[in-house]
Amino acid sequence: MSKIQLPNGIQAVQARYTYQEISDYRDNPLLEALPPILSKSEVIQAMAQYPYFDPSEGQMDAHYRFHLIQRLFSSFFQPLPVHLDLESRISRLIRQGYISRNPLAAHHNESLIKGYEDIVSGRIALSQNTTAAGLTIIGASGMGKSTTVNRILHLYPQVVAHSIYNGQHFNQLQTVWLKLECPHDSSVRGLVNNFFAQMDAILGTDYFAKFGKNRRLSAQSLLPVVSQICRNSCLGLLVIDEIQNLNARSSGGEQMLNFFVSLSNTLGGIPLIFIGTPKAVSVLQSEFRQARRGSGQGDLIWQPMKREDRNWHLFLQGMWEYQWLRKPVPLTNELSNCIYEQSCGISDIAVKLFVMSQIRAITSGKEELTTELITQVAKESLKLVQPMLNAMRSGNPAKIAKYGDINTINIEGFVTAEQNKVEVSALIDDFQKQRQEQKANTEKLKTNAIFRLSILGIEEKEARSSVEKVIASSSGQLGLKELVQKAYKLSINVSDDEVELSGKYRPQNDLRRIVQQGKEQGISAIQALTDAGFVQTEFDLGAV
Structure with a gap:
C-alpha cells in the first residue's frame, strides 16, 4: 500500500479498494480498503520473523557475539497455531464490526448528529446496535499475548486515507485499530486521556488539548466525546491491554468496568479486545455485563506450552539454529526437556534462558550448550521467577493461586473453535x-x-x-x-x-x-x- 502525507504531517495509507468475495463486505469502503483475508499459510509467512544469521559469526570474538545474540529479542518470532487462531479472530472482529457502520449509509450521518447532541446535552444514549462483538485474552505474563496482538494489528494499516470511492468524492480518515493500556491506578480519566493522546499522535488532532486538559469535564462526561471521535474516525477495533490493573473492589476499578460497559453500548458496533493476566478473570467476572461483552469471539485462554505438545517442538526448533557458539549442538530430547523444565513452557523465559545460556557458554570457554550449563544458568539467573515456576511445576492449585500472573486457570463453560493443529x-x-x-x-x-x-x-x-x-x-x-x-x-x-x-x-x-x-x-x-x-x-x- 502506498503512503501519503496528510496536511497535518501525519502519514496514512492511500485507500485501494478490492472486490470482496464475501457479499456482506461489499459496497462498504471501510471494508473494501482493508488488506485481503489471509489464508493460514499467508499468515505464517506474514508473521514469521527470523534474525539474520551467518554460521561464521560463531567464530567472532566474544564481545561481538554478545551483541549478535541480542537479535533473538528483536528479530525472532515463530508462528504457532495459537497465533493463527488469534489472527483469524481479530480479522473477523474488525470486519464484522464494520458491516453495520457503512459511512455511505443514511444512518451513519444520523449517528454523527446524535453523537453531537449527546455531547451538547451531556447524556449517554445507547446505540441502536448494542451487539458489538468482543474478545478477552487471558494468559500468564511472558506468553506473548501483547507481542502477538501487536504483530497481528500491524498486518493492517492503522490509518487509511479515502478520497474517491466509485467515482464519487469520499474524504475520510479511517482508523483501523487503536491499542491502549489500562492505567495502574484504575483511573478512568487516565485511560480517556491516553485515548486522546493516541488519537492525536496518529491523526494529528488536538483532542488532548481540548478535552484531556480540561479538568472541569469529568471522565463520565467525556464518554460521549470518546464515542463521537470513534465514529468520526471510523475506528475499527479498540484494544485495552493490561486489564488486570483494574481492582474490582476499588471505586476506580468499578468505575472503569462501568465505563467499559457504557463505552461498548455507545460505540455502536466497534469491537473491544481485553488483554490481561489471570488476575483479570475475577475483575471481569465481577461485572456480568462486561464478561458477556468480551465473549463475541470467545475467550482465549493462553496456556503455557506443554512438554509433549507439537507447539513446543516447533517453537524450540525454530529458535535452536541461532547459536553464536564455536561448538553449536543439535537439538536433542534431553536439551528440549531441560529447557522446558526450567521455563515451564513460557516462551519469554525460554528465549531469555537460551540467550543467557549462550552467553555463559562463551564466557566459560565451553562454547557449547549442555543440560548442566542450562540448569545452572536458570538456577542463578531466574531467581525472581523461581517461586512462581516452582508453583507451576507442583501442579498444586493452592500454590499456583498465590501467583495470579501465572495461574493456569480453566474457565467453566469455555468453548473455543479448535483449529486443525495437524x-x-x-x-x-x-x-x-x-x-x-x-x-x-x-x-x-x-x-x-x-x-x-x-x-x-x-x-x-x-x-x-x-x-x-x-x-x-x-x-x-x-x-x-x-x-x-x-x-x-x-x-x-x-x-x-x-x-x-x-x-x-x-x-x-x-x-x-x-x-x-x-x-x-x-x-x-x-x-x-x-x-x-x-x-x-x-x-x-x-x-x-
Whole structure:
C-alpha cells in the first residue's frame, strides 16, 4: 500500500479498494480498503520473523557475539497455531464490526448528529446496535499475548486515507485499530486521556488539548466525546491491554468496568479486545455485563506450552539454529526437556534462558550448550521467577493461586473453535523447509555475486562484506544482478547518481573500463584487453 502525507504531517495509507468475495463486505469502503483475508499459510509467512544469521559469526570474538545474540529479542518470532487462531479472530472482529457502520449509509450521518447532541446535552444514549462483538485474552505474563496482538494489528494499516470511492468524492480518515493500556491506578480519566493522546499522535488532532486538559469535564462526561471521535474516525477495533490493573473492589476499578460497559453500548458496533493476566478473570467476572461483552469471539485462554505438545517442538526448533557458539549442538530430547523444565513452557523465559545460556557458554570457554550449563544458568539467573515456576511445576492449585500472573486457570463453560493443529503444524513445517531452501539459495547467490565483484576488481574480503550487508538490509528477495549492483556501489562508497557516470568510479582493472578506454583510442576490444594483460597471444609450446 502506498503512503501519503496528510496536511497535518501525519502519514496514512492511500485507500485501494478490492472486490470482496464475501457479499456482506461489499459496497462498504471501510471494508473494501482493508488488506485481503489471509489464508493460514499467508499468515505464517506474514508473521514469521527470523534474525539474520551467518554460521561464521560463531567464530567472532566474544564481545561481538554478545551483541549478535541480542537479535533473538528483536528479530525472532515463530508462528504457532495459537497465533493463527488469534489472527483469524481479530480479522473477523474488525470486519464484522464494520458491516453495520457503512459511512455511505443514511444512518451513519444520523449517528454523527446524535453523537453531537449527546455531547451538547451531556447524556449517554445507547446505540441502536448494542451487539458489538468482543474478545478477552487471558494468559500468564511472558506468553506473548501483547507481542502477538501487536504483530497481528500491524498486518493492517492503522490509518487509511479515502478520497474517491466509485467515482464519487469520499474524504475520510479511517482508523483501523487503536491499542491502549489500562492505567495502574484504575483511573478512568487516565485511560480517556491516553485515548486522546493516541488519537492525536496518529491523526494529528488536538483532542488532548481540548478535552484531556480540561479538568472541569469529568471522565463520565467525556464518554460521549470518546464515542463521537470513534465514529468520526471510523475506528475499527479498540484494544485495552493490561486489564488486570483494574481492582474490582476499588471505586476506580468499578468505575472503569462501568465505563467499559457504557463505552461498548455507545460505540455502536466497534469491537473491544481485553488483554490481561489471570488476575483479570475475577475483575471481569465481577461485572456480568462486561464478561458477556468480551465473549463475541470467545475467550482465549493462553496456556503455557506443554512438554509433549507439537507447539513446543516447533517453537524450540525454530529458535535452536541461532547459536553464536564455536561448538553449536543439535537439538536433542534431553536439551528440549531441560529447557522446558526450567521455563515451564513460557516462551519469554525460554528465549531469555537460551540467550543467557549462550552467553555463559562463551564466557566459560565451553562454547557449547549442555543440560548442566542450562540448569545452572536458570538456577542463578531466574531467581525472581523461581517461586512462581516452582508453583507451576507442583501442579498444586493452592500454590499456583498465590501467583495470579501465572495461574493456569480453566474457565467453566469455555468453548473455543479448535483449529486443525495437524494441518497448521504441517504448514509451519513446510514453511521452515522453504526457509532452509532459501538459505541454500542465498549462499549460492552470495558466491556468484562475490565472484562477479572480484571480476570488477573488488577484493574478495570487501566483496563478501558488501554482499552480506546488502542481503541483511534487504526486505525482499534480491536477484543476482541487483545484488551485484548494490554491493558494488557499497564497496566503492558512491551514490546511485555517481555510479552512473561512465567509468569514473570503475577500478583500474575493470574490463568494461579497459574496453571503453580502448574504444576511445581507436583500439579494438581484444587488443585493449591484450595490452592490459588479460589476453595471452603468445604461448611457449615447449612447455606444453
